[in-house]
Amino acid sequence: MLLIVATLSGCSANPTPSDTASPIADATAAPTETAPVFSSNEEALAAAKAAYANYAALSDDVMRSAPAPKDFTKVSASVSEAYLPQVVQALDSFSTAGHIGKGASSFDSIALIRYSDSPYGLAEVEVYMCSDVSGLRLLDASGADVTPAQRIDRVPLQVRFVSSVGSPSTLLVDKEDVWSGRDFC
Template sequence: MFESRDLAFEAAKAAYSEYFRLSDVIAAEGGANPQRIAETVTPSFLTTSLEGFDELSQAGIRTTGQTNVRSVNLQDVQENNGLAVVTIYVCVDVSDIRVVDARGTDVTAANRNDRVSLVAQMVSREAGSTALVVSENEPWSGTSFC
Protein backbone atom coordinates (compact mmCIF):
# COMPACT_ATOMS: atom_id res chain seq x y z
CA MET A 1 0.00 0.00 0.00
CA PHE A 2 1.36 3.47 0.78
CA GLU A 3 5.01 3.47 1.77
CA SER A 4 4.53 6.52 3.98
CA ARG A 5 1.93 8.90 5.39
CA ASP A 6 3.39 11.57 3.08
CA LEU A 7 2.63 9.48 0.00
CA ALA A 8 -0.91 8.81 1.25
CA PHE A 9 -1.34 12.55 1.84
CA GLU A 10 -0.12 13.41 -1.67
CA ALA A 11 -2.51 10.84 -3.18
CA ALA A 12 -5.39 12.28 -1.15
CA LYS A 13 -4.61 15.83 -2.29
CA ALA A 14 -4.47 14.71 -5.93
CA ALA A 15 -7.79 12.83 -5.66
CA TYR A 16 -9.47 15.77 -3.95
CA SER A 17 -8.17 18.26 -6.51
CA GLU A 18 -9.50 16.16 -9.37
CA TYR A 19 -12.88 15.87 -7.61
CA PHE A 20 -13.14 19.67 -7.29
CA ARG A 21 -11.90 20.26 -10.83
CA LEU A 22 -14.59 18.00 -12.27
CA SER A 23 -17.25 19.36 -9.88
CA ASP A 24 -16.51 22.88 -11.11
CA VAL A 25 -16.86 21.78 -14.74
CA ILE A 26 -20.22 20.08 -14.14
CA ALA A 27 -21.54 22.99 -12.06
CA ALA A 28 -20.45 25.45 -14.77
CA GLU A 29 -22.54 23.42 -17.21
CA GLY A 30 -25.59 23.68 -14.95
CA GLY A 31 -25.35 20.11 -13.71
CA ALA A 32 -25.36 18.55 -17.18
CA ASN A 33 -24.04 14.98 -17.47
CA PRO A 34 -23.25 14.75 -13.77
CA GLN A 35 -22.33 11.06 -13.97
CA ARG A 36 -18.85 12.21 -15.00
CA ILE A 37 -18.11 12.74 -11.31
CA ALA A 38 -18.36 8.96 -10.77
CA GLU A 39 -14.69 8.46 -11.65
CA THR A 40 -13.66 10.56 -8.62
CA VAL A 41 -16.06 9.33 -5.91
CA THR A 42 -17.30 6.17 -4.22
CA PRO A 43 -20.68 4.77 -5.29
CA SER A 44 -22.26 5.93 -2.02
CA PHE A 45 -20.91 9.48 -2.37
CA LEU A 46 -21.98 9.51 -6.03
CA THR A 47 -25.63 9.59 -4.93
CA THR A 48 -25.02 12.71 -2.83
CA SER A 49 -23.06 14.36 -5.62
CA LEU A 50 -25.72 13.67 -8.23
CA GLU A 51 -28.41 15.15 -5.97
CA GLY A 52 -26.42 18.39 -5.72
CA PHE A 53 -25.99 18.65 -9.47
CA ASP A 54 -29.68 17.85 -10.00
CA GLU A 55 -30.57 20.81 -7.76
CA LEU A 56 -28.56 23.08 -10.07
CA SER A 57 -30.26 21.68 -13.13
CA GLN A 58 -33.76 21.93 -11.65
CA ALA A 59 -33.16 25.53 -10.56
CA GLY A 60 -31.78 26.50 -13.97
CA ILE A 61 -28.58 27.88 -12.48
CA ARG A 62 -24.90 27.29 -13.11
CA THR A 63 -21.63 28.53 -11.72
CA THR A 64 -18.73 30.50 -13.07
CA GLY A 65 -15.24 30.60 -11.66
CA GLN A 66 -13.11 28.05 -9.93
CA THR A 67 -12.91 26.55 -6.45
CA ASN A 68 -9.53 27.19 -4.84
CA VAL A 69 -8.14 24.89 -2.19
CA ARG A 70 -6.24 27.16 0.21
CA SER A 71 -4.88 24.59 2.62
CA VAL A 72 -4.94 20.86 3.18
CA ASN A 73 -3.83 19.11 6.36
CA LEU A 74 -3.57 15.41 6.95
CA GLN A 75 -5.78 14.16 9.76
CA ASP A 76 -5.44 10.38 9.55
CA VAL A 77 -4.28 7.45 7.43
CA GLN A 78 -5.60 3.96 8.03
CA GLU A 79 -4.91 0.79 6.11
CA ASN A 80 -6.81 -2.43 6.57
CA ASN A 81 -7.13 -5.49 4.34
CA GLY A 82 -5.45 -3.72 1.42
CA LEU A 83 -7.69 -0.67 1.60
CA ALA A 84 -6.55 2.81 2.60
CA VAL A 85 -8.69 5.47 4.24
CA VAL A 86 -7.16 8.97 4.25
CA THR A 87 -8.87 11.84 6.07
CA ILE A 88 -7.90 15.46 5.44
CA TYR A 89 -8.91 18.89 6.66
CA VAL A 90 -9.43 21.34 3.80
CA CYS A 91 -9.89 25.10 3.60
CA VAL A 92 -11.74 25.90 0.38
CA ASP A 93 -12.05 29.39 -1.07
CA VAL A 94 -15.13 29.86 -3.23
CA SER A 95 -14.86 33.65 -3.61
CA ASP A 96 -14.18 33.18 -7.34
CA ILE A 97 -17.37 31.10 -7.77
CA ARG A 98 -20.48 32.99 -8.83
CA VAL A 99 -23.94 31.46 -9.22
CA VAL A 100 -25.80 32.71 -12.29
CA ASP A 101 -29.28 32.10 -13.67
CA ALA A 102 -30.27 31.32 -17.25
CA ARG A 103 -30.01 35.02 -18.17
CA GLY A 104 -26.52 35.29 -16.75
CA THR A 105 -27.65 37.33 -13.74
CA ASP A 106 -25.52 36.81 -10.64
CA VAL A 107 -27.73 35.20 -7.98
CA THR A 108 -24.95 34.29 -5.55
CA ALA A 109 -26.17 34.55 -1.96
CA ALA A 110 -24.95 37.82 -0.46
CA ASN A 111 -24.27 36.20 2.90
CA ARG A 112 -22.27 33.24 1.57
CA ASN A 113 -19.04 32.41 3.36
CA ASP A 114 -16.20 32.66 0.86
CA ARG A 115 -13.99 30.28 2.83
CA VAL A 116 -15.28 26.96 4.05
CA SER A 117 -13.67 24.46 6.41
CA LEU A 118 -14.26 20.87 5.31
CA VAL A 119 -13.31 17.40 6.42
CA ALA A 120 -12.92 14.98 3.52
CA GLN A 121 -12.21 11.31 3.35
CA MET A 122 -10.68 9.39 0.48
CA VAL A 123 -10.60 5.60 0.12
CA SER A 124 -8.77 3.20 -2.15
CA ARG A 125 -10.48 2.75 -5.51
CA GLU A 126 -9.95 -0.99 -5.03
CA ALA A 127 -8.01 -3.31 -2.72
CA GLY A 128 -4.26 -2.88 -3.01
CA SER A 129 -4.56 0.34 -5.01
CA THR A 130 -3.00 3.66 -4.11
CA ALA A 131 -5.53 5.42 -6.38
CA LEU A 132 -8.01 7.19 -4.11
CA VAL A 133 -11.58 8.45 -4.58
CA VAL A 134 -13.65 10.78 -2.40
CA SER A 135 -16.01 9.02 0.00
CA GLU A 136 -16.99 12.00 2.19
CA ASN A 137 -16.84 15.77 1.96
CA GLU A 138 -18.57 17.51 4.85
CA PRO A 139 -18.48 20.94 6.48
CA TRP A 140 -16.29 20.99 9.58
CA SER A 141 -18.53 21.36 12.63
CA GLY A 142 -15.90 22.97 14.86
CA THR A 143 -14.26 26.36 14.75
CA SER A 144 -13.20 27.35 11.24
CA PHE A 145 -9.56 26.65 10.42
CA CYS A 146 -9.58 28.74 7.24
Protein backbone atom coordinates (compact mmCIF):
# COMPACT_ATOMS: atom_id res chain seq x y z
CA MET A 1 0.00 0.00 0.00
CA LEU A 2 2.81 2.41 0.84
CA LEU A 3 4.39 1.84 -2.61
CA ILE A 4 1.10 2.64 -4.39
CA VAL A 5 0.61 5.84 -2.42
CA ALA A 6 4.21 6.97 -3.14
CA THR A 7 3.85 6.27 -6.87
CA LEU A 8 0.55 8.15 -7.14
CA SER A 9 1.99 11.18 -5.38
CA GLY A 10 4.98 11.25 -7.68
CA CYS A 11 7.32 10.85 -4.77
CA SER A 12 9.51 7.85 -4.62
CA ALA A 13 12.94 7.10 -3.35
CA ASN A 14 15.76 6.55 -5.78
CA PRO A 15 15.83 2.88 -6.72
CA THR A 16 18.55 0.92 -5.06
CA PRO A 17 20.78 -1.15 -7.27
CA SER A 18 20.01 -4.81 -7.27
CA ASP A 19 22.38 -7.15 -5.55
CA THR A 20 24.47 -8.71 -8.28
CA ALA A 21 26.50 -10.93 -6.01
CA SER A 22 25.87 -14.61 -6.50
CA PRO A 23 23.80 -16.18 -3.73
CA ILE A 24 25.57 -18.03 -0.99
CA ALA A 25 24.09 -21.38 -0.10
CA ASP A 26 22.97 -21.79 3.47
CA ALA A 27 24.96 -24.36 5.36
CA THR A 28 23.00 -27.55 5.93
CA ALA A 29 23.92 -30.47 8.05
CA ALA A 30 25.15 -33.52 6.21
CA PRO A 31 22.70 -36.40 6.39
CA THR A 32 23.49 -38.71 9.24
CA GLU A 33 23.20 -42.43 9.09
CA THR A 34 20.90 -44.01 11.65
CA ALA A 35 22.61 -46.60 13.81
CA PRO A 36 21.24 -50.13 13.41
CA VAL A 37 18.70 -51.23 16.01
CA PHE A 38 20.57 -54.50 16.59
CA SER A 39 24.33 -54.91 16.39
CA SER A 40 24.10 -58.32 14.69
CA ASN A 41 21.75 -60.90 13.21
CA GLU A 42 22.21 -62.93 16.40
CA GLU A 43 21.01 -60.02 18.52
CA ALA A 44 17.98 -59.54 16.23
CA LEU A 45 17.18 -63.26 16.47
CA ALA A 46 17.47 -63.18 20.28
CA ALA A 47 15.08 -60.20 20.40
CA ALA A 48 12.60 -62.04 18.16
CA LYS A 49 12.83 -65.13 20.36
CA ALA A 50 12.18 -63.06 23.51
CA ALA A 51 9.28 -61.22 21.84
CA TYR A 52 7.61 -64.45 20.74
CA ALA A 53 8.10 -66.05 24.17
CA ASN A 54 6.35 -63.03 25.73
CA TYR A 55 3.52 -63.14 23.18
CA ALA A 56 3.01 -66.90 23.62
CA ALA A 57 2.98 -66.61 27.43
CA LEU A 58 0.44 -63.77 27.35
CA SER A 59 -1.76 -65.65 24.87
CA ASP A 60 -1.57 -68.81 27.00
CA ASP A 61 -2.59 -66.75 30.07
CA VAL A 62 -5.70 -65.52 28.25
CA MET A 63 -6.60 -69.07 27.18
CA ARG A 64 -6.18 -70.38 30.74
CA SER A 65 -8.46 -67.66 32.16
CA ALA A 66 -11.97 -68.61 33.20
CA PRO A 67 -14.07 -66.74 32.53
CA ALA A 68 -12.19 -65.48 29.50
CA PRO A 69 -11.30 -61.80 29.61
CA LYS A 70 -12.86 -59.38 27.15
CA ASP A 71 -9.95 -56.99 27.58
CA PHE A 72 -6.84 -58.05 25.70
CA THR A 73 -4.65 -55.14 26.82
CA LYS A 74 -1.84 -57.41 28.05
CA VAL A 75 -1.63 -59.25 24.74
CA SER A 76 -1.88 -55.99 22.80
CA ALA A 77 1.46 -54.92 24.26
CA SER A 78 3.16 -57.81 22.44
CA VAL A 79 1.71 -57.37 18.94
CA SER A 80 1.71 -54.61 16.35
CA GLU A 81 -1.29 -52.36 15.96
CA ALA A 82 -1.87 -53.87 12.50
CA TYR A 83 -1.91 -57.46 13.79
CA LEU A 84 -3.91 -56.83 16.98
CA PRO A 85 -7.40 -57.21 15.43
CA GLN A 86 -6.57 -60.72 14.17
CA VAL A 87 -5.15 -61.79 17.53
CA VAL A 88 -8.14 -60.40 19.44
CA GLN A 89 -10.54 -62.14 17.05
CA ALA A 90 -8.79 -65.51 17.50
CA LEU A 91 -8.67 -65.24 21.30
CA ASP A 92 -12.26 -64.01 21.48
CA SER A 93 -13.38 -66.89 19.26
CA PHE A 94 -11.61 -69.35 21.57
CA SER A 95 -13.28 -67.94 24.67
CA THR A 96 -16.71 -67.62 23.02
CA ALA A 97 -16.58 -71.35 22.26
CA GLY A 98 -16.35 -71.87 26.03
CA HIS A 99 -12.88 -73.40 25.90
CA ILE A 100 -10.28 -73.11 28.60
CA GLY A 101 -6.63 -73.90 28.01
CA LYS A 102 -4.62 -76.10 30.32
CA GLY A 103 -0.86 -76.18 30.02
CA ALA A 104 1.26 -74.05 27.73
CA SER A 105 2.38 -73.79 24.16
CA SER A 106 6.05 -73.62 23.21
CA PHE A 107 8.23 -73.05 20.18
CA ASP A 108 11.63 -74.14 18.97
CA SER A 109 13.81 -74.45 15.87
CA ILE A 110 13.81 -70.69 15.41
CA ALA A 111 15.93 -69.48 12.48
CA LEU A 112 16.43 -66.00 11.09
CA ILE A 113 15.13 -65.32 7.58
CA ARG A 114 16.10 -61.66 7.49
CA TYR A 115 16.70 -58.57 9.59
CA SER A 116 16.54 -55.04 8.22
CA ASP A 117 16.44 -51.50 9.54
CA SER A 118 14.28 -48.71 8.16
CA PRO A 119 15.61 -45.19 7.62
CA TYR A 120 13.47 -44.20 10.63
CA GLY A 121 15.47 -46.24 13.13
CA LEU A 122 13.03 -49.17 13.33
CA ALA A 123 13.71 -52.84 12.70
CA GLU A 124 11.89 -55.63 10.92
CA VAL A 125 12.80 -59.25 11.63
CA GLU A 126 11.44 -62.42 10.02
CA VAL A 127 12.00 -65.93 11.33
CA TYR A 128 11.01 -69.52 10.78
CA MET A 129 9.98 -71.45 13.88
CA CYS A 130 8.09 -74.50 15.03
CA SER A 131 5.04 -73.79 17.17
CA ASP A 132 4.33 -76.67 19.55
CA VAL A 133 0.91 -76.94 21.19
CA SER A 134 1.36 -80.51 22.45
CA GLY A 135 1.56 -79.17 26.03
CA LEU A 136 -1.74 -77.28 25.72
CA ARG A 137 -5.03 -79.11 26.24
CA LEU A 138 -8.48 -77.68 25.52
CA LEU A 139 -11.14 -78.13 28.17
CA ASP A 140 -14.85 -77.35 28.05
CA ALA A 141 -16.73 -75.56 30.84
CA SER A 142 -17.17 -78.84 32.77
CA GLY A 143 -13.43 -79.55 32.63
CA ALA A 144 -13.69 -82.35 30.05
CA ASP A 145 -10.79 -82.56 27.57
CA VAL A 146 -12.10 -81.53 24.14
CA THR A 147 -8.71 -81.34 22.42
CA PRO A 148 -9.22 -82.59 18.85
CA ALA A 149 -7.65 -86.03 18.40
CA GLN A 150 -6.36 -85.11 14.93
CA ARG A 151 -4.86 -81.80 16.02
CA ILE A 152 -1.43 -81.15 14.53
CA ASP A 153 0.77 -80.44 17.54
CA ARG A 154 3.80 -79.00 15.73
CA VAL A 155 3.30 -76.39 13.04
CA PRO A 156 5.99 -74.64 10.96
CA LEU A 157 5.52 -70.87 11.04
CA GLN A 158 6.97 -67.84 9.35
CA VAL A 159 6.71 -64.93 11.78
CA ARG A 160 7.39 -61.24 11.17
CA PHE A 161 8.28 -58.79 13.94
CA VAL A 162 8.46 -55.00 13.85
CA SER A 163 9.96 -52.52 16.27
CA SER A 164 7.87 -50.86 18.90
CA VAL A 165 7.83 -47.17 17.98
CA GLY A 166 8.65 -46.12 21.54
CA SER A 167 11.49 -48.64 21.95
CA PRO A 168 12.98 -49.85 18.64
CA SER A 169 14.84 -52.80 20.20
CA THR A 170 11.52 -54.14 21.56
CA LEU A 171 9.98 -56.30 18.86
CA LEU A 172 6.25 -56.88 18.39
CA VAL A 173 4.67 -59.81 16.55
CA ASP A 174 3.33 -58.39 13.28
CA LYS A 175 2.29 -61.51 11.36
CA GLU A 176 2.18 -65.29 11.74
CA ASP A 177 1.76 -67.53 8.71
CA VAL A 178 1.81 -71.30 8.51
CA TRP A 179 4.82 -72.15 6.36
CA SER A 180 3.55 -73.69 3.12
CA GLY A 181 6.87 -75.21 2.11
CA ARG A 182 8.46 -78.43 3.32
CA ASP A 183 7.60 -79.11 6.97
CA PHE A 184 10.79 -78.44 8.94
CA CYS A 185 9.26 -79.29 12.30
